[in-house]
Amino acid sequence: MNVSPLQQRFILHFGEMGSRWGINRTVGQIYALLYVSEQPKNADDIVQALGLSRSNVSMGLKELQSWRLVRSQHLPGDRREYFSAPEDIWEIFHVLVEERRKREIDPTLTMLRDALMETNLDSADRHAAKRMSEMHDLIELTTGWLDDVKGLAPKTLTQLMKLGGNVSKFLKPRAAKNAADSS
Amino acid sequence: MNVSPLQQRFILHFGEMGSRWGINRTVGQIYALLYVSEQPKNADDIVQALGLSRSNVSMGLKELQSWRLVRSQHLPGDRREYFSAPEDIWEIFHVLVEERRKREIDPTLTMLRDALMETNLDSADRHAAKRMSEMHDLIELTTGWLDDVKGLAPKTLTQLMKLGGNVSKFLKPRAAKNAADSS
DNA sequence: TCGTAATTTCAGGAATTACTGAAATTGTAT
DNA sequence: ATACAATTTCAGTAATTCCTGAAATTACGA
Structure with a gap:
């Protein structure tokens, strides 16, 4: 249940980067912890892992949920709430783009x-x-x-991105002269 | 030389939005002012237009220059420095993407x-x-x-963006089934 | 319904960030 | 070189944001 050095490094980095985005250090850390965790965590797990106050964790989780970056669930026979970051990284990417767009x-x-x-x-x-x-x-x-x-499906998007500037080859000739010429 | 209501509105909005990005309110305002101004402005013009202290404007301009969003020049027969935002909006877009990438x-x-x-x-x-x-x-x-x-040239890029999800039509059939089907 | 565990709210204090005026520095014309 | 205009630096203060512990609320089981 303790954070490994690898996780620690990831979490601290995310905390610092968080400040460059609109989110603060502790919110960044909470997200990073959930992102690398295999199992959902409850609020006290997070308090213990990151050394934050219980109320701070509560507020941070709320913010992350408002960004749709964290979900909560209940485990059978346990009345505490458990939190996790969605599995699918494309979904995460997607949500991030949408939310930033909505807000900014x-x-x-x-x-x-x-x-x-x-x-x-x-x-x-x-x-x-x-x-x-x-x-x-x-x-x-x-x-x-x-x-x-x-x-588009992730696979399609990946293909397109790998194609890069070469997509312009498919455009009408008028503009195709501007294409990156990597042949 | 005074800011019009239209400019005012734009400037204030940018100031508020600036806070959501990593830049602060006054830096956002300075940029907005330069962005909508036809003629380059010197630091005192900016002080006068936005009601900030001279030193604050100096620091803000430095930051904007470090983002490559603002350039300075000298006017003949005037030893003060004049500042302006680049004309070409694609260039601005481009610089913004590059700088954010570098920093974040x-x-x-x-x-x-x-x-x-x-x-x-x-x-x-x-x-x-x-x-x-x-x-x-x-x-x-x-x-x-x-x-x-x-x-890619702006025109090419614009064409591609207007094409949207339909670019995937040009991919190998295996993935093309995922294309947005807007025909 | 009551008791208690879990969570949230929030006022106040801590920490950080923004802004200012005064002093220092830089640049330029004479 | 000197004088002075323009700009920058920076220490101190103002403003904002972050975080906490205590109290309030909510959710659940008996």
């Missing part, structure tokens, strides 16, 4: 759309409006694409 | 590689090691792909 991208898209709607275009703001709509369009293109490829 | 992804990849190298595989850590190598492989696949498509 969508509000910006909305703000840009609303602000541009209310702007009459021969104001002194022509330049600002142009820049904002460029940003809007790029974000929309990117998120639309993400939505679309999200439906 | 690469250190994790390195840690995973190093930790796994030093691990003998019949330890009690088999599960943790497996999970860590899954993470490693997914990150490597994704960043390798990013490196590769980064070389």
Whole structure:
């Protein structure tokens, strides 16, 4: 039940990295612990493994659940709650993209759309409006694409990613001249 | 030289969003101001426009330059430094991806590689090691792909993104059954 | 329904991060 | 070289975020 040196290293790294994302150190550590654990863990296991206060663990688990990165279940004959990170790494990847998008991208898209709607275009703001709509369009293109490829099976996605820049070979010739030329 | 309501709105939003990323509110605001400004601005312009202290602006500009999101230049007959955000939004996108990768992804990849190298595989850590190598492989696949498509021209990239999940039509049939079927 | 185990909430304190003004440094024109 | 404008550094303080223990709430078995 104790954390091994390998796990320790992973957990500490994740704690530090967590700070660069929006999540704090202890939340990062809790997630890392659950990610590498084979068996689900209850809150006291986590307290014991990471040396955090019980209340901190409770709050951290809540946050991780709000990110859909951690799930809880009940074990028969035990009334405590057990937590685990989903198995499938593609699912994790997927959820991460979706949640970050929901929290960081969508509000910006909305703000840009609303602000541009209310702007009459021969104001002194022509330049600002142009820049904002460029940003809007790029974000929309990117998120639309993400939505679309999200439906692909992991194997298909892997194939496509390995293909890399070569996918452009399949495009109409007009643009194909820009393809990475690795043949 | 004063910020319009449209700009104001954009700047304030970016300030708030900045906090969700690793950058703080004022750095977000400075970037937003430069992004929507047609002409380069000197530090005092920024102080005046955003109501920050001179030293704070100096530090913020330094940080933005370290992200390569802001450039400086000198105007003839004026010894002050003038700052601006690059014009080309694809370049901005590109730089953002590269910098975030350098700061957030690469250190994790390195840690995973190093930790796994030093691990003998019949330890009690088999599960943790497996999970860590899954993470490693997914990150490597994704960043390798990013490196590769980064070389494509914006037009090509736009075409590909609009194609969305339909690119998988071009793959070998074995995997093509997983393609989004939008025909 | 009651008793107790499990979990959550939350006010206050600890730790971290952000910001400022003053002083130091750098750069440039004379 | 000197004078002064522009910029940066940095120590101290303000603001924010994080974490804890105690109290409250919830969930369950008898």
